[in-house]
Amino acid sequence: MMKFIREHRTASTIILVLLLLFLLVGIVFGRYIKNIVNEYILETKAFYFNSSILNVNGKNFSITNWDGVNSYPITIDLNNRKSDSRYTTTDIAYDIFVSCPSTVTCTLSKNNGVLHPEDTMDSYTITVTPLQNFYEGDTVVVNTGVTSNAPYQKTMTATYTIGVEKSDFSYDIVDSVNSKYLTINFTNSISYYQVEQAFGTYQVGDQVSLDDYNALSPTDQAKCFSAIVTVEYNPTILMVDMTDRLYLSRLSTDYQELTIGGHQYVSKFSFKVNASSSNSIIFYKDDITQNYTYPIVNNNSIITVTVNSAN
Numbered sequence: 426m427m428k429f430i431r432e433h434r435t436a437s438t439i440i441l442v443l444l445l446l447f448l449l450v451g452i453v454f455g456r457y458i459k460n461i462v463n464e465y466i467l468e469t470k471a472f473y474f475n476s477s478i479l480n481v482n483g484k485n486f487s488i489t490n491w492d493g494v495n496s497y498p499i500t501i502d503l504n505n506r507k508s509d510s511r512y513t514t515t516d517i518a519y520d521i522f523v524s525c526p527s528t529v530t531c532t533l534s535k536n537n538g539v540l541h542p543e544d545t546m547d548s549y550t551i552t553v554t555p556l557q558n559f560y561e562g563d564t565v566v567v568n569t570g571v572t573s574n575a576p577y578q579k580t581m582t583a584t585y586t587i588g589v590e591k592s593d594f595s596y597d598i599v600d601s602v603n604s605k606y607l608t609i610n611f612t613n614s615i616s617y618y619q620v621e622q623a624f625g626t627y628q629v630g631d632q633v634s635l636d637d638y639n640a641l642s643p644t645d646q647a648k649c650f651s652a653i654v655t656v657e658y659n660p661t662i663l664m665v666d667m668t669d670r671l672y673l674s675r676l677s678t679d680y681q682e683l684t685i686g687g688h689q690y691v692s693k694f695s696f697k698v699n700a701s702s703s704n705s706i707i708f709y710k711d712d713i714t715q716n717y718t719y720p721i722v723n724n725n726s727i728i729t730v731t732v733n734s735a736n
Contacts, residue, residue, distance in 0.1 A: 493559030502601030
């Protein structure tokens with residue numbers, strides 16, 4: 426054997442590397458199968474502890490819409506059912522864990538929880554806060570998960586790679602399975618306004634600083650904009666909260682309704698977003714089993730968003 430190795434060093438090295446790879450793959454695959462089998466065994470005992478984000482074998486998410494300046498929230502959903510007729514009938518007590526690099530702090534909304542049968546779902550939020558200056562292209566890796574400790578033990582995890590993208594305007598959707606509504610959040614980082622209708626000494630296209638804008642009368646403020654946002658969606662899937670402030674202050678332009686079953690439903694509307702501000706709108710879901718979280722869960726947004734920003 427030693428003679429063969431000396432005479433065929435290159436071939437021996439290749440064979441050794443292949444054996445190590447097969448061993449490594451076998452260990453990883455074996456762990457994967459073990460986790461799946463354990464989950465199946467727990468379900469035979471009517472124990473359902475699930476999440477659209479966490480998984481027994483871990484899930485990986487890549488996010489690229491963080492500005493690197495403001496805190497970034499990540500919401501994790503949990504539920505106790507397989508279907509409407511198959512759910513855990515006892516309380517599920519669980520612990521939460523999170524880890525992140527020293528360049529940020531990761532604050533949990535809670536460290537543990539109890540998922541009651543009547544609640545059907547629960548959630549927690551991780552707030553990622555920068556401790557240094559970040560630049561476009563930088564990334565931060567956050568690991569999180571939960572471990573149930575009663576009545577059975579089950580661990581689910583996920584890894585987020587959060588990338589910095591400097592943008593004047595961004596949005597995200599926060600949702601979870603069994604939630605009756607989703608929330609779409611808008612962030613406008615532009616710190617000034619643009620005149621769209623001449624008044625006083627201002628001409629169309631002029632820039633107005635935030636301080637000067639705040640000193641204007643409401644009538645003149647209405648002649649300026651920092652960002653005009655248009656949202657378009659399928660009203661058979663989502664329905665806007667018609668008491669929302671942004672909806673009530675919608676513009677007459679780009680407003681659209683669809684007739685469904687003899688009734689009118691809003692499918693598109695536009696509104697102004699103030700400079701250096703964040704806003705949100707609630708949309709009610711037709712199917713609560715869906716999770717429309719964007720961009721963490723879904724690569725495409727269920728709501729089409731277009732923006733006209735001041736320049």
